[in-house]
Amino acid sequence: AQIPHHPLRVYVMGDRAIRREPATSEDIAEMRRLTEEAVRAGAFGFTTSRTNAHKTTQGEMVPGRFAEIDELTGIGKGLGAAGAGTFGMNSDFEDEAAEFAWLTRLARETARPAWFLLTDRPTDPERWRRIMAGVHQARAAGASVTAQIAGRPVGVILGIATSLNPFACAKATSHSRACHCPSGLSAYGIPRCVGQSSTTGRLQRCSAASALSCSLPPASGIACM
Numbered sequence: 001a002q003i004p005h006h007p008l009r010v011y012v013m014g015d016r017a018i019r020r021e022p023a024t025s026e027d028i029a030e031m032r033r034l035t036e037e038a039v040r041a042g043a044f045g046f047t048t049s050r051t052n053a054h055k056t057t058q059g060e061m062v063p064g065r066f067a068e069i070d071e072l073t074g075i076g077k078g079l080g081a082a083g084a085g086t087f088g089m090n091s092d093f094e095d096e097a098a099e100f101a102w103l104t105r106l107a108r109e110t111a112r113p114a115w116f117l118l119t120d121r122p123t124d125p126e127r128w129r130r131i132m133a134g135v136h137q138a139r140a141a142g143a144s145v146t147a148q149i150a151g152r153p154v155g156v157i158l159g160i161a162t163s164l165n166p167f168a169c170a171k172a173t174s175h176s177r178a179c180h181c182p183s184g185l186s187a188y189g190i191p192r193c194v195g196q197s198s199t200t201g202r203l204q205r206c207s208a209a210s211a212l213s214c215s216l217p218p219a220s221g222i223a224c225m
Helices: 005-013 025-040 069-082 096-110 127-140 182-188 199-215
Strands: 045-050 086-091 114-118 145-149
Touching (some): 005 025, 045 069, 069 086, 096 114
Parallel strands (some): 045 086
16 A cells, blocks of 8 residues: 555645645644654555646645645655655656756655656657656766656546546537536437436437447547647
8 A cells, every 4th residue: 555645635634635725834744654654554655646637526636736845855754764665756847857856855865765657748759858867867866766657548537427528629529519417418419318217218328328429520530639
């Protein structure tokens, strides 16, 4: 098991964590204590998210998205005190130099390995080279910093009632027609499914599903980059 930042933050800070308020020195001390306790009990490390890709089901940023560096380094010291565990994160690296500065300092001060997920961006083909240069620089400074490659593709939940529906990325679909609820099916000429348990209801749902599949734009019309 690992120590995930967001539930740890909510456990210590309550609603203040959900509102993404800054952690107090007392909050940080408690998160550090719990991190050390968890590692001593067998957790293999701590992980956090600093990317806009991770949101709650309500579309809000996760509790630790904008956590201040003092909070992160304070938690990292819990790993150092335990003498075990790794510090991992997924980051957008919005400020690459600043991100490497605190991560390098954390790895050196705690004497614990730090890693992050390295991804490629089609809109910035040189990004991964810059980030790898940052890794080499951190290691030259005596910090155990590693870039890990994603071992699986990113997945999303796709459906009419989800935040991403089959029409959301189609060039031929206007924003107003990219509905996010079953009642919006009428915008595509697809009847809304009714019925919960009757045979007729089941047939209606299957019919609507078939109609939806047939109405999807061809793959050449999708532009989700």
